[in-house]
Amino acid sequence: MLQIKQFRKFYHHRLVLSVSDFSIGPGIYWVKGANGSGKSTLLRSIAGILHFEGDILLHNKLMLKKHTRAYRSEVNFAEAEPVFPPYLSGQEMIALFASAKNAAATQAEQYIDSMQMQTYIKDPLNTYSSGMLKKLSLVLAFIGKPSLVLLDEPLITMDGPSLRVLYSWIRESREQGVSFLLSSHQSPEEQALPMTASLLVEAQTLKLETP
Numbered sequence: 001m002l003q004i005k006q007f008r009k010f011y012h013h014r015l016v017l018s019v020s021d022f023s024i025g026p027g028i029y030w031v032k033g034a035n036g037s038g039k040s041t042l043l044r045s046i047a048g049i050l051h052f053e054g055d056i057l058l059h060n061k062l063m064l065k066k067h068t069r070a071y072r073s074e075v076n077f078a079e080a081e082p083v084f085p086p087y088l089s090g091q092e093m094i095a096l097f098a099s100a101k102n103a104a105a106t107q108a109e110q111y112i113d114s115m116q117m118q119t120y121i122k123d124p125l126n127t128y129s130s131g132m133l134k135k136l137s138l139v140l141a142f143i144g145k146p147s148l149v150l151l152d153e154p155l156i157t158m159d160g161p162s163l164r165v166l167y168s169w170i171r172e173s174r175e176q177g178v179s180f181l182l183s184s185h186q187s188p189e190e191q192a193l194p195m196t197a198s199l200l201v202e203a204q205t206l207k208l209e210t211p
């Protein structure tokens, strides 16, 4: 499903992550690692929003750097701490994403309803709490028809009922073939979210840990 080749990421000449050849099949993966180990760097690179050496392939055919548009239409990403334009509403952000992802704006309605966001979805984003912003970023990550969804710290700032809703979205999407990379410092509840394997980011590289 995902292949990382001759990957190196530097910040100001400092090597942060080096992965020579790494591949994983479809599934739900828990991205683990200490603070500052490079989890966000890995996810942001796979999302195509950071410059790096090497290349990343999806489904053995879509190269991030060569087939950028097609690759991006398959990969959705939710940042750990999402930042949105303050004067847009949640609904306007959803409309923007839906247009960028060639999706119907109505696709998000089921997500808005299940996360109980109806009462504030039309309000400007500078009035949202961090949990409300987190939920919006998660809705955006499910818009379109992604085959890979990257969720950076999706469990933080979410209350218990919202977490259960998120787990159900992930399980349902997985049943439809969508894969997930999910970074977290806390172990996702195994029964609620069956993990295929863990990806450990450590010592400037990436290791697969099977259960």
Ligand SMILES: Nc1ncnc2c1ncn2[C@@H]1O[C@H](COP(=O)(O)OP(=O)(O)OP(=O)(O)O)[C@@H](O)[C@H]1O
Pocket (backbone or CB within 6 Å): 011, 012, 016, 033, 034, 035, 036, 037, 038, 039, 040, 041, 042
């Ligand atoms: N924009 C940047 N400029 C310079 N260094 C950076 C930048 N972003 C991240 N780094 C460095 O890269 C390393 C990896 O950071 P990253 O945010 O990927 O770690 P992380 O595993 O996601 O950390 P955490 O668990 O604390 O969120 C850290 O040493 C960090 O200081």
